[in-house]
Amino acid sequence: MASYLLRRLLLVVPTLLAIITLNFFIVQATPGGPVDQAVAKMLGIGEGAMERMTGAESDQAAGGIAESDNQSRGGRGLDPEIIAEIEKQFGFDRPLHERYFSMLWDYLQFDFGDSLFRADSVMDLVVDRLPVSISLGLWSTLIIYFVSIPLGIRKAVRHHSPFDVWTSWVIVIGNAIPGFLFAILLIIVFAGGSYFDWFPLRGLVSDNFDELSWHQKIIDYFWHLTLPILAMVIGGFATLTMLTKNSFLDEINKQYVMTARAKGGSERRVLYKHVFRNAMLIIIAGFPATFISMFFTGALLIEVIFSLEGLGLLGFESTLQRDYPVMFGTLYIFGLLGLLIGIVSDLAYTWVDPRIDFEGR
Numbered sequence: 001m002a003s004y005l006l007r008r009l010l011l012v013v014p015t016l017l018a019i020i021t022l023n024f025f026i027v028q029a030t031p032g033g034p035v036d037q038a039v040a041k042m043l044g045i046g047e048g049a050m051e052r053m054t055g056a057e058s059d060q061a062a063g064g065i066a067e068s069d070n071q072s073r074g075g076r077g078l079d080p081e082i083i084a085e086i087e088k089q090f091g092f093d094r095p096l097h098e099r100y101f102s103m104l105w106d107y108l109q110f111d112f113g114d115s116l117f118r119a120d121s122v123m124d125l126v127v128d129r130l131p132v133s134i135s136l137g138l139w140s141t142l143i144i145y146f147v148s149i150p151l152g153i154r155k156a157v158r159h160h161s162p163f164d165v166w167t168s169w170v171i172v173i174g175n176a177i178p179g180f181l182f183a184i185l186l187i188i189v190f191a192g193g194s195y196f197d198w199f200p201l202r203g204l205v206s207d208n209f210d211e212l213s214w215h216q217k218i219i220d221y222f223w224h225l226t227l228p229i230l231a232m233v234i235g236g237f238a239t240l241t242m243l244t245k246n247s248f249l250d251e252i253n254k255q256y257v258m259t260a261r262a263k264g265g266s267e268r269r270v271l272y273k274h275v276f277r278n279a280m281l282i283i284i285a286g287f288p289a290t291f292i293s294m295f296f297t298g299a300l301l302i303e304v305i306f307s308l309e310g311l312g313l314l315g316f317e318s319t320l321q322r323d324y325p326v327m328f329g330t331l332y333i334f335g336l337l338g339l340l341i342g343i344v345s346d347l348a349y350t351w352v353d354p355r356i357d358f359e360g361r
Contacts, residue, residue, distance in 0.1 A: 005343065012339045019335045020107065020328065024100055027324065103328065112329035117321050122329035125314060132204055132310035135221075136299045139229050141290060144236040149283065151237070152244025157271070159249060167241075175238035180301040183231035187305070191227060199227050202307035228306045232299060240283070240290070247279040284348045287341075 084093070092099075106113060112122035120128075151171075155164045187193050191201045200206070206220050251257065252275055260270045300312040311330060318326035 008343050113325040116323050129311045129314045132308045140232040148237050148240035152241045155245040156248035171238040175235045179231050182234045183305045186227045228302050251275045251279045
């Protein structure tokens, strides 16, 4: 197992290199980079208008000459020397390949540079936003797994019973409700919208959090997280519950289960000692994707609605601003976490079923 883990860890390096390389050259080929964004702001052009321009049009806007002295200062264009200074400021005065290899060398040292449009380093921005993303992703994933797996097992055991039918209807309806609409409904009902004012509307903790005792801090923390997590998990039960149910149904009908029952084993012992081990393999296989999606991408709209500044919102804002250091830095961190969680998933395979031998493969 040790050599297998070593090979997987070594494979992380070329995988990250491929991810960063592919995205680097795709982004570089996209018009409306940070230089264009900065020039547009100096010319008084809105970001939306700038993004709709072609490359030639943005260059013309950046280097245009005033037709009249009566025009505003933003309409007079910019001197080429100013544009060259902006390019130097953002590091775009160097050739593409030089910027690429410089970025790779910095990333090997976990140096992600500074944001182009924020007065912080990329690492500081990530560290500041990390508590929100960890809170939303971790608790949502745990709730979904701790509810869906027991529910799926019970539905498999009581297949076609009234319990199986009405729970199927409940999770299907929940799956059909968009998380952001449910979040708005929660705000209207429980966060001072139109009915009750039971929960806070913004932030991960209260302003006086540092002044609270340790148990008050815990209560305050979960008080702020209740509505965002409810909004995130509402549609997350259906897929995992039905996957668990179908996986257990498939295993229950196999010959080894009948043999275990014939030997006098109790239904609970047969279910959790024999069936559980085999049925859970497919559930564990989907954990990395579920966790990463809840951690980073699934929380974007929830972060916006509840004014929570997490990594999902940071990545989205950086993409709109063409803040390349933040974009590539967060992508690097997301990719690294995803690969490491995949390795943890393999370890969970061997824990659930010791017969799996990755070393032999």
